[in-house]
Amino acid sequence: MKIGQLSAATDTNVETIRYYERIGLLPHPARTDAGYRSYDESHRSRLAFVRHSRDLGFTIDEIRSLLDLSDHPDRDCSEADLIASRHLEQVERKIAQLSGLRDELSRIVGRCRGGLAGDCRVIDALADHSHCGHAHQGPVTL
Amino acid sequence: MKIGQLSAATDTNVETIRYYERIGLLPHPARTDAGYRSYDESHRSRLAFVRHSRDLGFTIDEIRSLLDLSDHPDRDCSEADLIASRHLEQVERKIAQLSGLRDELSRIVGRCRGGLAGDCRVIDALADHSHCGHAHQGPVTL
DNA sequence: CTTGACCCTGTAGTTGCTACAGGGTGCATA
DNA sequence: TATGCACCCTGTAGCAACTACAGGGTCAAG
Numbered sequence: 004m005k006i007g008q009l010s011a012a013t014d015t016n017v018e019t020i021r022y023y024e025r026i027g028l029l030p031h032p033a034r035t036d037a038g039y040r041s042y043d044e045s046h047r048s049r050l051a052f053v054r055h056s057r058d059l060g061f062t063i064d065e066i067r068s069l070l071d072l073s074d075h076p077d078r079d080c081s082e083a084d085l086i087a088s089r090h091l092e093q094v095e096r097k098i099a100q101l102s103g104l105r106d107e108l109s110r111i112v113g114r115c116r117g118g119l120a121g122d123c124r125v126i127d128a129l130a131d132h133s134h135c136g137h138a139h140q141g142p143v144t145l
Numbered sequence: 146m147k148i149g150q151l152s153a154a155t156d157t158n159v160e161t162i163r164y165y166e167r168i169g170l171l172p173h174p175a176r177t178d179a180g181y182r183s184y185d186e187s188h189r190s191r192l193a194f195v196r197h198s199r200d201l202g203f204t205i206d207e208i209r210s211l212l213d214l215s216d217h218p219d220r221d222c223s224e225a226d227l228i229a230s231r232h233l234e235q236v237e238r239k240i241a242q243l244s245g246l247r248d249e250l251s252r253i254v255g256r257c258r259g260g261l262a263g264d265c266r267v268i269d270a271l272a273d274h275s276h277c278g279h280a281h282q283g284p285v286t287l
Numbered sequence: 288c289t290t291g292a293c294c295c296t297g298t299a300g301t302t303g304c305t306a307c308a309g310g311g312t313g314c315a316t317a
Numbered sequence: 318t319a320t321g322c323a324c325c326c327t328g329t330a331g332c333a334a335c336t337a338c339a340g341g342g343t344c345a346a347g
Contacts, residue, residue: 051272052271055271057285058282058283059249060243060246060284060285060286060287072265073272076264079261083268084254087250087253087267091247091250091254093287094243094247095247097243098243098244098247101202101236101243102240104202107201108201108229108233108236109233113230114226115222115225118221119218120215120218120219120220120222123214123226125211125225126211126215126225129201129215141200142196142200142202143200144202145202145235145236145239
């Protein structure tokens with residue numbers, strides 16, 4: 004299997020596959036005479052594992068640990084459970100944070116009837132009004 | 146006001162303030178003889194506007210547009226409303242995506258009773274099982 | 288006069304990719 | 318045989334929005 008076929012089989016960008024190899028998430032595959040990467044089923048399933056983990060929002064470092072456990076079936080698996088449950092907590096915190104944003108945003112939008120920016124409620128709400136019961140929480144990434 | 150005081154007054158990292166200046170979000174302030182940045186109330190309120198917008202998850206580019214409107218009170222403010230409602234939609238989409246993750250993660254965690262990684266349900270769930278009714282959605286950022 | 292807190296510039300690191308530039312390979316077709 | 322064209326290679330730079338130095342200058346207190 005060449006990289007393009009692995010890419011199609013796992014729905015992963017070719018550049019991403021090379022990136023995962025570079026950072027040590029995937030092993031260096033064999034090469035053809037022409038220097039092309041040559042993959043087999045074990046590479047495919049490892050990459051599928053990585054993809055599924057990324058889809059669930061695990062970081063590269065967490066995936067490294069999970070892969071390590073997966074490579075050593077004799078180890079205790081409580082670490083995997085710990086990683087996953089910590090991650091679940093983070094996802095829940097993020098949902099709570101975004102729900103707060105959503106509530107504040109929906110209070111803001113739809114209040115302008117095409118007037119001038121000078122008395123726009125949207126602009127106004129973003130200006131400095133510490134009295135409006137809004138708890139400062141620091142920048143957020145979507 | 147020196148940068149450290151502005152930093153304290155707006156709960157913003159000093160480096161972040163200089164960064165905002167560099168990318169043109171804040172104006173270049175006056176300087177003291179020693180070359181120290183010297184801020185006044187107008188800088189403080191502009192930075193507060195930026196911070197509040199970032200807290201609500203607006204991107205730097207969106208904030209640029211919002212600041213621009215705020216600087217021109219004679220403009221039509223429907224653009225501000227558009228920016229905010231588009232952003233609200235994005236936040237709602239993100240919440241939906243994360244809720245999906247949360248559901249799948251909670252199905253996965255807590256199923257391991259300290260056994261060996263070889264038959265760990267967590268590891269197992271991350272391996273390749275396209276039959277489990279999981280819709281592929283691509284990597285997510287928290 | 289020295290200590291420590293603050294300030295300056297400029298550059299590099301973070302995360303997880305993505306996008307070239309500039310080249311080589313392999314196969315089908317004119 | 319030439320010549321496209323799709324694919325592969327390496328290496329580097331870019332994205333967002335900061336954050337973290339390194340290596341220096343300034344200022345007030347003790």
